[in-house]
Amino acid sequence: MTLKDSRDLYDRALSVLPGGVNSPVRASIQPYPFFVERGDGGHVIDADGNRYIDWVMGLGPLLLGHDLPQQVQSAIQKQASAGPMYGAPTEIEVELAEFVSRHVPSVEKVRFVNSGTEATVSAVRLARGYTGREKIVVMQGGYHGAQESTLVEGGPESPSPSTKGVPQSFAEHTIPVPFNDTEAIERVFEERGEEIAGVLVEPILANKGIVSPVDGYHETLRKLTREHGSLLVFDEVITGFRVGGLACAQGKFDVTPDVTTFGKIVGGGFPVGAIGGRAEIIESFTPSGDVFQAGTFSGHPVTMAAGLKTLKYAAENDVYDHVNDLGEQLRSGLTDICADQAPEYTVAGTDSIFKVLFTRETPVEGESHCEAGCEQRTDCARYTRCPKTGADVGNTEIERWNRLLWPAMFDQGVFLSQNGFESQFVSDSHTEEDVEQTLEAYKHAL
Template sequence: MNHERSRTLYDRALSVIPGGVNSSVRAIQPYPFFVQRGDGAHVIDADGNRYVDYVMGYGPLLLGHSLPEPVQAAIQSTASDGPMYGAPTEIEVDLAEFVTRNVPSVEMVRFVNSGTEATVSAIRLARGYTGREKIVVISSGYHGAQPSTLVEGDADDPTPSTPGIPESFTQHTLPVPFNDEERLRAVLSEHGDDVAAVITEPILGNTGIVAPTDDYHQTLRELCDGIGALLIFDEVITGFRVGGLQCAQGKLGVMPDITTFGKIVGGGFPVGAIGGRTEIIEQFTPSGDVFQSGTFSGHPVTMAAGLATLEFVAENDVYDHVNALGGQLRSGIRDILADRAPEYTVVGTDSMFKTVFTRADSPVQAGDCTDGCRQDRSCPRFSECPKSGADVRRGETDRWERLFWPAMKDQGVFLTPNQFESQFVSYAHTEADIEDTLEAYKAFFE
């Protein structure tokens, strides 16, 4: 493939944008290809190279790049009326009603501008509602670029995970590993009276897609109730992708107190949202005392895009289509790995998928988890499959990034550029795309 124009663009970008990119994950080695346009389930780069796209904007593009006519029309019509107003519009009420009608735990919702803004606001809300200061976070989970969650280590010795966060901030954050009920119980037992909330992704989506073990979230719900803390589900990734319109909480059968959204709820435009029980969400100003505001919150074009997307999804076979293709991908990759790299793990659910280059001393084939790891205790691989972000980080990260990703790119398959971020199937993908992708996997693992 020729990448001369992308190389030139990257050279220019390095002079005016730190690292040449506006989001760190885009800093692909030796340089990223620059996308010129999208086409259905594909992207075309600045040099005319075409790729089947499983990044899908890191999740927002459930429908793909070529939007159905009703969605396109809603966006164009709203944009033609004016960019924004600094006043309420009917469309934000319509979208709020759709969300509250479909997501089990959400009675009221406040729209913001990003997933990070949603989680920042949710944590402030939890602290304001409970009068407590400490937040329990899941190690290696990701809740946006905010001081309360950019913390590593453990509850006994939390430290900032990046320069720029004062050490004193971390005294209010208690990291615990995902799927570690014993450690969770110990931390909540020690700090329970001071804990405002536990925030977790229902499924870890930024560390290789790690599913919860049996009843993990039910236990988390019970423990939060026992100490009077709130349970926050970060559904920025899983919201309206896993579990259909009820989101991951509906699929898991667990009701959080607060849910954060992003990505799909804005139909591909910048968005975030905080939803939950009325008595909690009403604590936001102006109905309550917890300050929350934003110039672009409830932006009419974003609201129109989100509502039109979700209405199209509700009226068509979108979830049946994307989930079926996701299952075909996961089972197909699993069959390829069974003979050629049995130590690796296929993960994901619904329309999310990933291959984690896990290590194993004595690799064995998976049992019934043909459609991605389900944390099945009867599976021969149960003890070796990732249970936490730390397990994923112990995988062959360099091989994934330096060998696998470039090889797939050269075969026209665009994956997220490391083994941590999720990959996504869209409504625009076809069985032919899946077949081509599996052939690319076979070629790499020959």
């Protein structure tokens, strides 16, 4: 396999782009990233003509894969040919908002924005404006985009910025707690409940190795926020319209938040974000309320057309049955492979997301175990040893995953997410043959 053209492109990129990329995760690949020329179904072809099974799918947005169905392509092309944008409302944004509000339990009204980061920025401002409070609770290891309110590390009593450029005074309004730790969140609300505007949480930690909630955790968040007049905000930028189908992860877990943020799939592969929730809360956004929110490209008609047609196609063509079935085949196969070759490792994921976590401890012996991805089942023999928090994932063998597994899979023509934290995604364009080839590659790589 040659990567000469990718190397040359990276050499050029280093002269004009910081780090040679426009998002840092793309530079995680050593010694340099490969450059993609085009997509083909469930595959990508790089600048040197090499072909790979693609389980990254743009880091999640491509539910249908790279080859869009004809009706989806036609809708995008028709809208683009009518002019790229107008700075005025269009019918298509109303139709997409109606579709989302019909299917997602928490959503009565929607405000469209341009990225998942913009959605969570706006949701934090909304929570503060609606409640009149300043503190935001986040999960350690959760990811809510490149924004000042959530680029915070530490504990409830000692939050600090996780990057240069964020003032300490910003971090002081954020309260990080461990995901899945009921005692910690109860203690925070007992001590500071009257200060808390909202709890911002991914239903599944999906940017830190995939960690599912333990039984009752989200119900506890729901109960505490209601009792203290705070908002429960689900960040479904990754899980939205992927986990739980059209009802999203909140439908799967049967917990209805006050506000939900979206991105990725809701735009059909184009730049997008959205904030949805109860009408009385979303109405707090200007111009109907006094929480300022605006954007030139918000509700972009081409994005709205792509999102609407993608979701309609998924609803009408059994897409979720297909991607979830392949996801289960992958996780089941990986569970068997790990049992034989690396019993200390943990297979994680649900529906159409998956990951192998390089956990360190060998599990205790036991007959009962999760057969197709960690479900945080208390009767599972691995329950006390599988990751429960972002810190648990951080303590796995990340460098081994990055430096040994990733290149070994890449050399066999399998493109996995660029580091040991990011999720991997199944699309409607993937096939059982793709799954079989990938499992064979894992056998050799592990």
